[in-house]
Amino acid sequence: MLSSSLRMWLSWCSILWLAQSSFQASVLGERSLTALSNDAMAKLLTTPDPVKNIDPRNPSSHLSKILIPRAPDTQNNTFVRNYLISTLKGLNWHVETDEFEADTPVGRKKFANVIATKDPDAPRRLILSAHFDSKYFPSYPMNQVRLLHAVIQYSLTCLQFVGATDSAAPCAMMLDAAEALNPLLEARMKRIKNGSQLDDEDEDVGDLTLQLVFFDGEEAFKDWTDTDSIYGARHLAEKWDTTYISPHTKRRLMNDVTTELAAIEHLILLDLLGAKQPLIRSSFIDTAWMFDHMVAVEERLGTNGAFAYDEEQSMAPGKWTSYFVKRNKDIFHMGGIGDDHLPFLNRGVSILHIIANPFPRVWHSSKDDATALDIPTMRRWNLILRVFLAEYFELEPKGSKSRSLNDPEEEEADRYVARSVSELSL
Ligand SMILES: [Zn+2]
Structure with a gap:
């Protein structure tokens, strides 16, 4: 990853662009998203348990499986890749790998991106992404770690770079979002494939x-x-830019996009998340509306008490503070931070970059391990991502009532949401 000082320089020297608000709405695909009903929200916030998948104390959590040294072209990297593949295949996602070789300063290496798609027949895609490799440090022993018992493995990996925030935790959050949203995504796919009459929202x-x-x-x-740097992202962006869509289904034929790259509606990139109280900034005008919606989701959940967890009462209603730097609606920082989004951005893909800036203090040190992670913070990210994505895809269960924000009649239901979540947390 680009060095902190250079990144900060790029960030602060970025061009300030005064934008016209009418331009935003008409050209940039802005949609107004409907808030989930309290019924749907309560279920989404509690199923699965929002700590289960990101708990480093549990050796069988998604996070623990990923939180090992996993530099490219190593046994551990293959182990983590296979874990991602089997987990998503188990949820009935279409999974493919993008495998290639490239020259690096330490010789020729093998790489493999993992791509999981809920509905491969859909003409357009919202991508949620992170990198699953960890940084290669030649001074750290890499062999045999995965073969050891989990406890021994944990103590050994403390001596090595495991990239907990960079980006094991974001990968585990992605698996959590897939698991939480899966039943709703499957229900919608079934309606579409059965040719049922679609609701307005579905259309x-x-x-x-x-x-x-x-x-x-x-x-x-x-x-x-x-x-x-960004070997996998550079390879995949170039490949998709030159892969013409084979219209093997009627649904894909009806769409006017020509390449796999053009079929990306937005790419959300998560990086350097999992440590306490990150600060996230909006970097791109065309996803400013998505950034604002994520802020609104956070506000709604925080106000309803969904963030208070266990002994962590600093996130109780009235006490928590936002992870997001409030956006000035007229000024945008262009340029941002060097990361996997760049080869896509350079080809015109719309990007939402969710990265802690400033970086976590442990960045690229052996201290970026389980101790750098804060469970209430990761749990909060899971809740934000679940709700944000459900509202983006309008994944309201059939028959449940849509709600508007700040509806006084729903106050009791809001309390029910908070209660359900806090009970589950105990
Ligand atoms: Zn890094």
Whole structure:
């Protein structure tokens, strides 16, 4: 990853662009998203348990399976890749790998991106992504770690770089979102495939699917340069830019996109998340509306008490503070931070970059391990992502009533949501 000082320089030297608000709405695909009903919200916030998948104390959690040294072209990297594949296949997602070789400063290496798509027949995709490799440090022993018992493995990996925030935790959050949203996504797919009459909401987003991309080779083997970094993202963006869609289904034929790259509606990239009290900034004008909606989701959940967890009362209603730097609606920071989104951005893909800025203090040190992670913070990210994505895809269960924000009649139901979540947390 690009060095902190250079990144900050790029960030702060970015161009300030005064934008016209009318331009935003008409050109940039802005939609107004409907808030979930309290029924749907309560279920989504509690099923599955929002700590289960990101708990580093549980050796069988998704996070624990990923939280090992996993530099590209190592046994551990293959172990993590296979874990991602089997987990998503188990949820009935279409999974493929993008495998290739590339020259690096430490020799030729093999890489493999993992791409999981809920509905491969859908003409358009919202991508949620993160990198699953960890940074290669030649001084740390890499062999045999995965073969040891979990406890021994944990103590050994403390001596090595495991990239907990960078980006094991974001990968585990992606698996959590897939698991939580899966029943709702499947129900909608069934309606579409059965040719049932679609609701108005389905027609808005009925040709859109969720795709998860786990990039390999994000990290530089030596120092971050254009050629020693983001190996997986560079390969996949170029491949998709030159892969013409084979219209093997009627649904894909009806759409006017020509390449796999053009079929991306937005790419959301998560990075350096899981440590306490991150600060997230909006970097791109065309996803400013999505950023604002994520802020609104956070506000709604925080106000309803969904963030208070266990002994962590600093996130109780009235006490918690936002993870997001409030956006100035007229000024946008363009340029942002060097990361996996760049090869897509350079080809015109719309990007929402959710990255802690400033970086976590443990960045690229052996301290970026389980102790750098804060469970209430990761739990809160899971809740935000679940609700944000459900509202983006309009995944309201059939028959439940849509709600408007701040409806006084729903106050009791709001309390029920908070109660359900806090009971589950005990
Ligand atoms: Zn990194």
